[in-house]
Amino acid sequence: MVDTQKDSPLVDGSGPDRVADRSSMKWVRDGFTYEDSKRSRRPFHTFLVKVSSLCNLNCSYCYVYQSPDDSWKSKPKFLEPETAHFIASAIQQHVAEHELTEVSIVFHGGEPLLVGLGRLQVLVDIFSSAIRCRINWGLQTNGTLLDDALVGFLFKHSFGVGLSIDGARFHNDRHRLYHSGASSYDDTLAAIRLLQSYPNWSQILGGVLFVIDIRNDPAEVLKAIVDLEVSGAKLLLPDAHHESPPPYSNSGSGAYGKWLCDFFDVWFNNFPDIEVPYLEEIITLMLGGVSSAEEIGAKSVDLIVVETNGDIEAVDTLKMVGREATRTGLNVASHTFSEALSHPAFYSRMSAFDALCDTCMKCEHLAHCGGGYIPHRYSRQNGFLNPSVYCEDLKQLFKHMRDRLFESTSYPG
DSSP states (O other), rough: OOSSSTTOBOOOOOOGOBBBBBBOOOSSSSTTOOHHHHHTTOOOOOOEEOSSSSSBBBBOOOOTTTSSOOOGGGGGGGGHHHHHHHHHHHHHHHHHTTTOSEEEEEEEOGGGGGGGHHHHHHHHHHHHHHOOOOEEEEEEEETOOOOOHHHHHHHHHTTEEEOOOOOOHHHHHHTOBTTTSSSSSSHHHHHHHHHTSTTTTGGGGEEEEOOTTTTHHHHHHHHHHHHHHHHHHHEESSOBBBBBTTTOTTTTHHHHHHHHHHHHHHHHHHHSSOHHHHHHHHHHHHOOOOOOOOOOOOOOOEEEEEEEOOBBBSSSGGTTOOOHHHSSSSTTTTTTTHHHTTTTTHHHHHSSSSSSSSHHHHHHHHHTTTOOOOGGOOBTBBTTTTTOOOOHHHHHHHHHHHHHHHHHHHOOO
C-alpha cells in the first residue's frame, strides 16, 4: 500500500477545511472565503506526475534540489506501479465525476528518463487501461538519456516533449552541469539532433525551455536558440521571491526588466518567426486577449501535481518557498482530486484576480500582468498577497513592449 502518513500532515476531518495546515499560508485576500472560491473552481485537466524524484544533473537554480523543501529525500526514487494504479484510479474518478473528454498527463521529475524505457511503458499501460478518455501525453526532460528506443516510444504514444537547455555551451554550463561538474551541453544537444533526425520530429518537440541569466547577452542567447533550429523557446525568470531575491541583481534594480526589454527588441526586430510564448502571451493580453500561461496574466489554472509517493501538491515551483507551501495533507491513496479543489493552494490558482493583493488590483498593468507567477509573490509576512518580486522589472517590460508595438502597428496603446 502507499504510505499515506509518510511526509504528509494529519487531517482533522472537518469537511472542506479538514487539512490541518491549510491556514498556515496566506493564499487569498481577507474576506475571500471557501464559498467564494466555488465560482472559479473547475476540474483539473492536467496531471503532472512525478515519475522520478532523482536527477542526473545538478542545476544550480533547480527549484527541487536547491530549495528549502527537501522532501524529495524521503520520497521513493521512482514511481512504483502500485502508486501509479492509485493515481490512475483517482484521475479516472475525476474524469467520471466531471465528465471530462480528455486529460493531459505529463511525466516529470527530477529527470523522468531515469526510470528507463521499461518502466515508462508500464506506467503508460497503467494509465491507459484505467482512464477512459483521451490522454494527451507529455514529458519534461534534460534529454541527456534519450536514445532511439526512447524516441520510438515517444512517437508511438504521441508525447509532447519539453527539453531544457539554456542557450549555447557557455550559457548552459553556467548552471546545467552533471553532479561531477562536467558539462551536460553536448548530451542535450545530441538529444535535440537525435529528435531532429526523424522526419516528423516537430510533432513531439515544439521548442526548448531556458532560464534567464542576466549575465548572458540577450542577443547571443537568442542566436543560440535559433542555431538549435527549433520552433521556439519558453523563457523562465529565475525562481525567486521576496525572501530570496533574484540572483545577480539588487532588489528594485530593474536588471531583469532591462534584460527582457533587450531580448524583446532582438526577437521582435530579427527573429519574429521564433515562438517565445512568454512575450507572445503579453502581446495577446495587451491586445485584449486571455493568457494561456500561469506565469503571466492571472490565468485560472487547472494543473495538479502528484509526487512519487502519491502526495498531491499544487505546483512544484512552490518548493522554492518551502515545505509549508507544498504540503497539502492529500494523497491519492486516501483522497480524491476533487477534495483538492477545496484547498486554498489549489483554488487560489483558479481564482485569478481574486487571489491578488490590493497593490496589484490597483495597478495600471493588472490586465497585462495578473500579479505575475504565484511563487514570485511570496513573503513570510503576507504569504502570497504581494506583488511579484519582479514587479518593477515587469512594469519596465510592459511599457517598453507597449511603446514598440504602438510604433510598429495600429495597436491602440
